[in-house]
Amino acid sequence: MSRKYQKICSLCLIAAPVLCFLICLGVGRYHISLPETVELLLSPLTGAAVDETAFSVIFKSRLPRLLLALAVGAGLSVAGGAFQSLFSNPLATPDTLGVATGASFGAVLALLFTRSQLVVQLLAMAMGLAALLLTCLISRRGGHSSMVMVVLSGMVISSFFSALVSLAKYVADPEEDLPAITYWLMGSMNRATLPGIAIGVPLIAAGTAIILCLRWRLNILSLQEDEARSLGVNVRRMRLAVMAASTLITASCMSMCGQVGWVGLLIPHACRMIYGSDNRRLIPAGIGMGAAFLVLIDTAARSATAAEIPVSILTAILGAPFFILLLRKTGGAKL
Amino acid sequence: MTFSVVNGSFRYGPVPVLRDVCFQVEQGQVLCVLGPNGVGKTTLLRCMMGMLPWRSGESRIDGVSIAAMRHAEIWRKIAYVPQSKGTALSYTAAEMVLMGRSARLGVFAQPSREDRQAAAAAMELVGIASLAEKKCCEMSGGELQMVLIARALAARPELLVLDEPESNLDFKNQLIILETIARLSKEKGIAAIVNTHYPAHALKIAHQALILSRDGHTVCGAAAEVISEANMRRAFQVEVKIADYRYESGCYKSVIPISVVS
Numbered sequence: 340m341s342r343k344y345q346k347i348c349s350l351c352l353i354a355a356p357v358l359c360f361l362i363c364l365g366v367g368r369y370h371i372s373l374p375e376t377v378e379l380l381l382s383p384l385t386g387a388a389v390d391e392t393a394f395s396v397i398f399k400s401r402l403p404r405l406l407l408a409l410a411v412g413a414g415l416s417v418a419g420g421a422f423q424s425l426f427s428n429p430l431a432t433p434d435t436l437g438v439a440t441g442a443s444f445g446a447v448l449a450l451l452f453t454r455s456q457l458v459v460q461l462l463a464m465a466m467g468l469a470a471l472l473l474t475c476l477i478s479r480r481g482g483h484s485s486m487v488m489v490v491l492s493g494m495v496i497s498s499f500f501s502a503l504v505s506l507a508k509y510v511a512d513p514e515e516d517l518p519a520i521t522y523w524l525m526g527s528m529n530r531a532t533l534p535g536i537a538i539g540v541p542l543i544a545a546g547t548a549i550i551l552c553l554r555w556r557l558n559i560l561s562l563q564e565d566e567a568r569s570l571g572v573n574v575r576r577m578r579l580a581v582m583a584a585s586t587l588i589t590a591s592c593m594s595m596c597g598q599v600g601w602v603g604l605l606i607p608h609a610c611r612m613i614y615g616s617d618n619r620r621l622i623p624a625g626i627g628m629g630a631a632f633l634v635l636i637d638t639a640a641r642s643a644t645a646a647e648i649p650v651s652i653l654t655a656i657l658g659a660p661f662f663i664l665l666l667r668k669t670g671g672a673k674l
Numbered sequence: 675m676t677f678s679v680v681n682g683s684f685r686y687g688p689v690p691v692l693r694d695v696c697f698q699v700e701q702g703q704v705l706c707v708l709g710p711n712g713v714g715k716t717t718l719l720r721c722m723m724g725m726l727p728w729r730s731g732e733s734r735i736d737g738v739s740i741a742a743m744r745h746a747e748i749w750r751k752i753a754y755v756p757q758s759k760g761t762a763l764s765y766t767a768a769e770m771v772l773m774g775r776s777a778r779l780g781v782f783a784q785p786s787r788e789d790r791q792a793a794a795a796a797m798e799l800v801g802i803a804s805l806a807e808k809k810c811c812e813m814s815g816g817e818l819q820m821v822l823i824a825r826a827l828a829a830r831p832e833l834l835v836l837d838e839p840e841s842n843l844d845f846k847n848q849l850i851i852l853e854t855i856a857r858l859s860k861e862k863g864i865a866a867i868v869n870t871h872y873p874a875h876a877l878k879i880a881h882q883a884l885i886l887s888r889d890g891h892t893v894c895g896a897a898a899e900v901i902s903e904a905n906m907r908r909a910f911q912v913e914v915k916i917a918d919y920r921y922e923s924g925c926y927k928s929v930i931p932i933s934v935v936s
Contacts, residue, residue, distance in 0.1 A: 427763070552782040559773050561763060565725055569754035571746040571777025571829075615809075616764045619784065 345620075348613050352627035356413075359631045360405055363638040369396050404528040404641075405634055407536055411528075411592045412602060412633025414543040416625035418585040419603025420610070421550045424557040424618055425581050426486055429611075433589040433603040436489070436582065437496035441470025442593035443524060444500045447507045450520050459523070460535050460594040467590030470496050471582070486564075525649030526597035528637045539591040546588035550622060553581060557618040601654040602629055605662050612665055675751060675832040676700055677865065681731035684714070684721050691717050693890045694731070697882065701832065702863040704855060706876035706897065709886030710910050715869045718886070719835055722867070723752060749777035753826035755836040758818045767813075767821045768806040771797055774828030796828040797821075800854055816847030823854060827864075834858070834866045841871060852879050873901050873914075873929040885909045901929070911935045 364380075365371035371379070371393055379397050382389045418433040426435065433439060445466025449459040474496045478488040504524075511517045523530075550557070556577055559567050567574045592599065610624040633650075636657060640648045678698040684691050691714040699705050709715050720726045722733050724740050732739045740748050753774065765773075774796065775789040785793075797803045802820045810818055819839055826834055836855070840848040856879045858864045870876055876883050876897055883897040887909040893900050906914045906929070913932040918925050 555784050556776070556781070558765065558769065559776055562773075563756065565720070566754070566756050568725060568745075569723065569749060569752075569756070570773055571749035573745055577781075615766065615769075617766075617769045 345614060349620075349624070352624050352631075355631035356409060356627055356634065359634045360409060363405060363634050364397055364401050366638050367396075367401065367642045369393070371397065403533060403536055404637065406540065407528050407595060408633045408637040409630045410540045410543045411596055411599060412606075412629040412631070413626040414547055414588040414592055414629075415599060415602040415633075416606035416610075416629030417547050417550050417622055418588040420607035420618065420621055420625045421557060421581050421585050422603075423607055424561040425578060425585075426490060427561045428490075429608065430604070431490075433585060433592075434497065436474045436493040436586065437470040437500060438467045438586050438589045439593050439598065440497045440500040440504070441473075442467030442590050443598060444503045444507070445469075446523055446594065446597070447504050447520050450523060451507060451511055451516055454519070456530055456532050457535055460539065463594035464539075464590050466500075467593060468586065470500060471586045471590075475582075522649070523597050526599045526651040527640070527647065527649055528596050529641065529647065530596065535595060539595045542591040543588050546584040546586075546591070547626065549584040550581065550588075551626075553577065553584075554618040554622040557581065557622070558616075561616075596650065598651050599633070599654060600651045601658045602633060605654075605658050606632060609662070609665055675865070676734075676736055677752070677833050677867075678734045678737075679722055679731065680734065682718075682721060682728050682733065683730045684717060684726065684728060690890060692721065692886070693892070695884070695892055695894075697884055697894045699833065699865050699867060699882070701865055702859045703881045704859050704866045704868065704879050705882045705884060706880035707867065707869045707884045707886065708871075708873055708876055708901070708909065710888060713886045713888055713909075715886060716837055719754075719837055719867070719869060723754060723835060724748065746777050749831075750829060751831055752833045752835060753829045753831035755819075755822045755826045755834060755839060757837050757841065758815055758822055758839075764809045764811045766807050766809055767797065767802065767824075768793065770810055770821055771824045771828050774825035777829050792830070793824075793828045796824045799827060799858075800824050814847075816843050816850065819843065819847070819851060820854075823851075827858075832864060834864055836866060836868045838869050838871065840875060848875070855879055873906060874927060877901055877916075877927040877929070907935060 361376055362373060365373060365376045375393065376397065378387065379389050379393055382394065415433055422431040422433060422435050423429055442463040446459050446463040449462040474489065474492045477492040477495065480488070508517060508520055511520055556572060559570050559572050560574065560577055560581065564574055606629040607621065607625050610621050610628055614620040614624055636650060636653050639657070640650050640653050676698060679695055682695040683693050695718065697705060707715050707718060717726065721728050724733065732741060734740065735743065735748070735751055771793040772785055772789060775785055775792060779785065779789070794803070797806060800820050800823055802817065802824060805813070805817060805821065810821060813821065823839070840851045843851065852875055855866050855868065859866055880897040882895065883900045884892065884894045885900060885905055886892050891908070893905055901916070903914055903916055906912060911934065913935055915930045915932055917928050917930060919928055
């Protein structure tokens with residue numbers, strides 16, 4: 340891709356999340372135009388008199404979930420991009436280390452006993468981190484762990500937790516608990532409470548900030564271990580930092596809105612087709628594209644039909660054709 | 675800078691690989707390491723740079739053991755050029771060479787304009803400035819090897835360590851690599867330690883040679899003296915003849931393998 344084309348893309352990627360966010364705030368059963376939306380958003384500052392219904396629709400219902408969609412979209416893209424470099428594998432996803440399945444099990448376990456979103460979120464987060472810990476412990480041999488061992492351990496932990504999820508579904512009360520569990524696993528932005536978001540979004544932001552700061556080093560981590568070490572990088576510590584940050588992001592996202600598939604694979608790959616493999620540009624681009632993408636998907640999920648469609652269904656249904664189009668057009672991108 | 679290995683020994687489990695290896699490389703000198711497949715040439719490089727721990731003995735930079743030095747500090751003085759076959763990522767040459775600046779930057783730092791200039795200068799130095807925007811996965815073996823050398827030079831090291839840099843390359847690229855190493859040592863005073871399969875290449879560019887034999891015996895000394903018919907026979911179990919070929923004003927040494935010693 341030429342430099343000029345890349346510059347245009349960069350401008351679009353900066354503008355897209357902001358524009359999508361403002362426009363989508365107004366979209367829905369209760370329609371609000373763009374100038375009105377901006378006026379409403381600024382009203383607490385300017386003190387202007389505004390329509391009370393519109394105010395409550397925006398601030399109580401749409402703003403939190405769109406903020407969540409922004410954070411989750413950006414976070415999952417960054418975590419996916421980071422894992423793809425870390426494992427030098429373009430197919431790695433934020434779930435490679437079993438974190439997402441671990442978090443699912445935590446949530447399902449909580450749903451068997453309670454409907455409190457906060458408890459569900461906290462248990463999901465805890466189990467997600469426990470899954471990472473298990474993966475790291477299993478892959479260590481003689482104080483050292485190779486990347487292949489890490490990936491294999493992640494797969495084992497992932498299938499172990501997914502069996503536990505199945506077990507929990509099997510024993511769940513089919514009248515009450517099972518539908519709640521099934522619906523949770525399909526993912527949705529509407530369930531996070533404000534206190535829940537207040538816990539989760541800062542964690543996503545922290546993880547994203549860490550990876551953003553380390554993004555150039557990610558290039559080096561994707562080389563072979565000896566090569567990376569010879570470039571003066573403390574490979575072990577750097578890998579741990581990136582894994583911890585990505586896990587923080589993934590577990591927080593999962594705990595707030597359930598499984599949101601595809602974003603971590605699709606968005607980094609789409610960015611790679613525009614910018615090449617350099618993470619210095621890839622990671623920031625992923626933040627813009629991921630945030631805009633999930634805001635659009637979530638808006639479609641809540642307003643396309645009378646009932647809400649689970650997000651992970653839409654990311655796949657809308658994501659797949661978009662991805663195929665990109666693949667056909669550019670012939671794909673290598674890592 | 676003086677780089678030395680003192681009584682370095684290493685073994686994988688109970689199998690001894692290297693025994694009491696000693697050598698010293700001064701500024702601007704080239705040392706070639708020769709030996710049959712599997713004798714431990716790459717292991718020697720990895721131990722020497724601290725990627726594998728010596729079982730006994732140590733490596734020193736200016737008399738200081740590298741075990742006592744900070745990681746980044748070592749890699750500002752030494753730069754490693756790995757075998758090119760393993761690296762086929764789609765970074766462009768410019769991005770790849772820029773990575774060489776890593777040891778000179780803080781953990782969270784992003785490369786600055788100065789780093790980009792240093793990377794461009796390194797590419798200029800080995801004559802690959804025109805490859806800057808080409809992707810590494812689309813390069814020929816010779817081009818990729820030059821990119822890796824440029825990446826090593828971007829760190830402004832005082833010692834280059836090259837692992838079989840001219841293997842898998844054609845005649846022309848072999849000559850380019852060898853001449854680059856010789857030129858860097860002569861003009862820039864950059865020392866080099868080079869693993870090679872070709873005794874003739876060692877005779878062409880090296881001041882010193884280190885020969886590893888399978889029986890654990892090592893010889894080290896001035897290249898022209900150490901690379902002898904007797905030593906080659908002992909290390910490789912091959913009968914060789916070393917001949918001079920005079921052409922115009924130069925004298926070119928060739929090493930001719932005659933037969934396998936049974």
